[in-house]
Amino acid sequence: MNQQHPxxxxxxxxxxxxxxxxxxxxxxxxxxxPLQGSGASNSKEALCTTFQPR
Incomplete structure (x- = not known):
């Protein structure tokens, strides 16, 4: 099964x-x-871990 990504x-x-x-x-x-645990209640509790400095 080919899963389509957004x-x-x-x-x-x-x-x-x-x-x-x-x-x-x-x-x-x-x-x-999430910054902690497995969930976030707002955007301040979420983190983009894709970030890499130039």
């Missing part, structure tokens, strides 16, 4: 991330994880 534009305003080009994320995949 395709969407992802905005990024972390200008020192190596995947940021003109405020868009060009990473091959995006990973977002």
């Amino acid at each position: 395709s969407m534009e992802v905005m990024c305003h972390v200008h020192n991330c190596k995947f940021n080009e003109n405020d868009y994320c060009f990473a091959p995949k995006l990973e977002v994880n």
Whole structure:
């Protein structure tokens, strides 16, 4: 079974991330994880772990 993955534009305003080009994320995949445990109640409790500094 071939699973289809979502395709969407992802905005990024972390200008020192190596995947940021003109405020868009060009990473091959995006990973977002909670800061603690297995869930988040708001955006401050979530973290883009795809980030890599330039």
